[in-house]
Amino acid sequence: MPATDAGPAASIRPLKAREFAQIRQLAYETFGLDLRAGKEALVSARLGKHMRESGCGSFDEYYRHVVEDPTGEALVTLIDALTTNHTSFFREPAHFDFLRASVLPQWKDRRSVAVWSAACSTGEEPYSIAMCLLGELGPFASGMVRILATDISTRVLAQAKRGIYPAERFEGLPSAQFRKFWLRGERDWAGWYRAKKELRALVEFRRLNLLESLSQAGVFPLIFCRNVMIYFDKPTQQQVVQRLGECLEPGGYLFIGHAESLNGIRHGLEYVRPAVYRKASQGEREKGRREPC
Numbered sequence: 001m002p003a004t005d006a007g008p009a010a011s012i013r014p015l016k017a018r019e020f021a022q023i024r025q026l027a028y029e030t031f032g033l034d035l036r037a038g039k040e041a042l043v044s045a046r047l048g049k050h051m052r053e054s055g056c057g058s059f060d061e062y063y064r065h066v067v068e069d070p071t072g073e074a075l076v077t078l079i080d081a082l083t084t085n086h087t088s089f090f091r092e093p094a095h096f097d098f099l100r101a102s103v104l105p106q107w108k109d110r111r112s113v114a115v116w117s118a119a120c121s122t123g124e125e126p127y128s129i130a131m132c133l134l135g136e137l138g139p140f141a142s143g144m145v146r147i148l149a150t151d152i153s154t155r156v157l158a159q160a161k162r163g164i165y166p167a168e169r170f171e172g173l174p175s176a177q178f179r180k181f182w183l184r185g186e187r188d189w190a191g192w193y194r195a196k197k198e199l200r201a202l203v204e205f206r207r208l209n210l211l212e213s214l215s216q217a218g219v220f221p222l223i224f225c226r227n228v229m230i231y232f233d234k235p236t237q238q239q240v241v242q243r244l245g246e247c248l249e250p251g252g253y254l255f256i257g258h259a260e261s262l263n264g265i266r267h268g269l270e271y272v273r274p275a276v277y278r279k280a281s282q283g284e285r286e287k288g289r290r291e292p293c
C-alpha cells in the first residue's frame with residue numbers, strides 16, 4: 001500500500017539490522033560507499049523520505065524497486081540520499097592558488113590541456129577550474145582547454161549542465177570575475193546567474209562511477225578528485241587512487257580534498273603539499289630505474 005500520505009515522522013522507523021545490512025551491501029557494491037555500523041539512524045531518516053516518495057509501503061518493496069529499476073534512477077536517488085553533494089565555487093582555494101602559481105607555468109608550451117573534475121557534483125568545481133584557466137590564459141583557453149566533469153549522480157549532473165545558480169552561491173567571488181563569466185537573470189530569473197557560453201563550452205559533463213573502469217575518461221595532466229574518497233573504505237580508496245594514477249600523465253597532478261588522506265594507500269605518487277600529489281615524469285622514472293637502491 002502506498003504510504004505517500006503519511007506524515008513526515010509517521011513512517012520513519014529505524015531500519016532493522018537485516019535491512020541496514022542489505023542497504024549497506026548494495027551501497028558498497030555499487031558505489032563504494034562505506035556505511036559503517038552506527039549509521040543506522042541516519043540511513044533510516046534519509047531513506048524514509050525516499051521510501052514514501054517512491055510510493056513503497058515496506059522496506060522490502062522499496063529495496064526491490066531500487067534494485068529492479070531498469071533505468072538505474074532509483075539507485076541514483078539512493079546514493080543522493082546517502083551522500084552529500086555539498087560543494088562551492090573555488091572550494092579549498094589553496095588548490096586554485098597552486099594551479100595558478102605552480103601548474104600553469106609548467107603548461108606554457110602546451111598546445112592543449114585537459115583537466116578532469118572526477119566527482120563534480122552540481123558543477124561549481126569544474127566551472128571554477130574553467131574560470132581560473134580562462135582568467136589566466138585569456139581567450140587562448142577556449143581553443144586549448146577541455147574540462148571533463150563527471151559524477152555518479154545524474155541529478156547533480158543535470159543541475160551542473162544547466163549552469164544556473166542563485167546569487168548567494170557567488171558570495172566572496174571577486175566581482176570582476178563574476179561579471180566576466182556570468183549572465184545576470186532578469187524578471188523571473190532575477191537573483192540567478194547563468195554561466196556564459198564561453199565558460200560552458202570548456203566543460204563536458206558525463207556520468208561516471210569511480211568504481212568502474214576509468215580508462216574511458218582519458219589521460220590528464222591534472223585531476224581533481226576531492227571530497228568523494230571520504231565515503232570509501234581503504235580497499236576501495238586503494239583501487240580508485242591506483243586507477244586515477246593510471247589516468248595521470250607523467251608529471252601530472254592529483255588534487256584530493258584537504259580533509260582526505262592517502263595515508264596507508266600504495267599510490268606511487270609523490271607528495272607535493274597537503275592534498276596535492278604528483279606522478280613522476282618520464283625522466284624521473286628512468287632516473288629512478290637507473291639509480292642503485
Ligand SMILES: C[S@@+](CC[C@H](N)C(=O)[O-])C[C@H]1O[C@@H](n2cnc3c(N)ncnc32)[C@H](O)[C@@H]1O
Nearest residue numbers: 031085086087119121152153209210226227228
Ligand atoms: C561532496 S561532493 C564533492 C564535490 C566536489 N568535488 C567538491 O569537492 O566540492 C561528492 C560527490 O561525489 C559523488 N560520488 C559519490 N560516489 C561516487 C562514485 N562512486 N563515483 C563518482 N561520483 C561519486 C556524489 O554524487 C557527490 O556529487
